[in-house]
Every structure is written in structure tokens, then in C-alpha cells.
Amino acid sequence: MITLKTEEQLTRMRRAGQIVADTLRLLREHVKPGVDTYTLDAMAYEHVVKCGGRPAFKGYRVPGIRSAFPGTLCISVNDEVVHGIPDRTRRLEEGDIVSFDMGVEFGGYYGDAACTYGVGNVSETRRRLMEHTLESLHRALAVVRDGATVGDIGYAVESYIVPMGYGLVRSYAGHGIGRKLHEPPQIPNYGRPGSGVTLKKGMTLAIEPMVMTGGEEVVTGKDGWTVLTADHSDAAHFEHTVLVCESGSEILTPWES
Numbered sequence: 001m002i003t004l005k006t007e008e009q010l011t012r013m014r015r016a017g018q019i020v021a022d023t024l025r026l027l028r029e030h031v032k033p034g035v036d037t038y039t040l041d042a043m044a045y046e047h048v049v050k051c052g053g054r055p056a057f058k059g060y061r062v063p064g065i066r067s068a069f070p071g072t073l074c075i076s077v078n079d080e081v082v083h084g085i086p087d088r089t090r091r092l093e094e095g096d097i098v099s100f101d102m103g104v105e106f107g108g109y110y111g112d113a114a115c116t117y118g119v120g121n122v123s124e125t126r127r128r129l130m131e132h133t134l135e136s137l138h139r140a141l142a143v144v145r146d147g148a149t150v151g152d153i154g155y156a157v158e159s160y161i162v163p164m165g166y167g168l169v170r171s172y173a174g175h176g177i178g179r180k181l182h183e184p185p186q187i188p189n190y191g192r193p194g195s196g197v198t199l200k201k202g203m204t205l206a207i208e209p210m211v212m213t214g215g216e217e218v219v220t221g222k223d224g225w226t227v228l229t230a231d232h233s234d235a236a237h238f239e240h241t242v243l244v245c246e247s248g249s250e251i252l253t254p255w256e257s
Helices: 008-032 037-050 124-142 151-164
Strands: 073-077 080-081 097-106 109-118 175-176 183-187 205-209 210-212 219-220 227-229 235-237 240-244 249-251
Touching: 008 037, 008 097, 008 109, 008 240, 037 073, 037 097, 080 097, 080 210, 080 235, 097 124, 097 235, 109 124, 109 235, 124 151, 124 205, 124 210, 124 235, 124 240, 151 183, 183 205
Parallel strands: none
Antiparallel strands: 073 080, 073 097, 080 227, 097 109, 109 240, 175 183, 175 205, 205 240, 210 235, 219 227, 240 249
16 A cells, blocks of 8 residues: 655655665775675675664565575676675775665664665776666656656656667566565666656655666576676666655755765
8 A cells, every 4th residue: 555654754764764874885885896695795784883873774584585685785786786785705806886775664664775886986987887777767757746656657767768679677677665675666766757656745655777888688696685687797786765746856865965
């Protein structure tokens, strides 16, 4: 069931979202060649707990996957699209791109966001991938308002990304968010204008384009969690949690500011 949030509930979601945003900005300062992804995850955990939040992904279970997710962050490098597991032996290298996806629960409500950073000097191809994926998120956010539809959001991403020759992840999508980390409606990164669920003031959504330089097929790694591009092309991922307003949206995870 899709719920419209009260002001009291939004106060908690804003706090959860601010913790997410602050953590992602903190990580950006420590993304350097040589750092291992486990250390970055431990840093995120410490910051979330210090701020009074609870890491939403740590211990998260999905039907069909035997083990719970072990990290505070999903850390995905280069051809890893999403759900990468932090690892002491995985060290970032000059020229990598790394995506951080994280959720926080505060007072029973959630915030969820993701961003992709370059490690040192990255290639022009990787820089443009990140730039265009972020722009696709901005275009999606620009159509969010009372009376718009889920199809409008997906079309805003697809109509920008596909003509440039990129692939879109179509088997994973954005989602509603609030008392649960994942709530209706599902928000694909493709669609037709005017189609799907109509947005209403008070809805809260996690919108998250995932874009690849190659084909659109993805595979799951041996760990059961990590999703990779089938052709080993690079991937980028950006996400915000937003509140639907009468004439636009409010970003609840302001990691760009």
C-alpha cells in the first residue's frame, strides 16, 4: 500500500536522509588509491551509529540468498553495478570508479541514497558515464510533482540515456520508501509518459538510475549479492530519496549540497 507521510514522519525521514547524505560526503573525502572497501564500510558504520541512526542494509535478507548482507554500504567498483560487499582485500586503484549505496533507519523511518565517485584520475569515458548518470537523476527529479506519474520518471531517464548509447539496468528499480526500506510503488528507469502510478503530494520515493557503458544484461556474482555487467563494461549509480510536493519535490538525502 502506498502511504502519504505526515509531517511527524517526514521529520524522521529528513533526519535519516541527512545521516545518509553526511556519510556519503564523508566517504568522498576518503576515496583514494590504496584504501580497502572494508575500511570505508567501517567508517560509514561508525558515523551512522554516532549520529543515532541504524544501518539499514546491515543484516538485510532477501529470499533466495542464504546469507544476510554483511555491510553498512553496498560498495560496487567498475563493472559491479550494485550490492557489492565490502572486503578487506579489495583495494581501490587509481582510475577506478566506485559506487556507494546506503540506507539509514532513524526513529522507524528510512532514507536511501547512492553516488559514484572517481578514484584519483579517471578516464574521460568513466568521467562522462558518471556525469551523464547523475544528469539522468536530475532529469528524473525535475518531473516529480503532484499529478505526475511513475512513467514520467522512467521516461525522463530512458529518453536521455539510451540515445547516447548507454545501457540501462532494467531488472532493478527505484521504489517507495518510508516505514519500510522498500515500499510501493516500484520506479523503473524506463517508461512511457503518463503511464503507471500517479504521484501524490506526501509520497516518498527513492529514485536511482543505474547506467552502463555497454549492454544491458547483468549477472549475479558468486557471493549471491554483487550484481555485475555481463560484458564487464563500467557502471554508475546515483540515487536520492525525495518527497513529492505540490509543484516539485524535496530532496531528503542532500549529499550534493
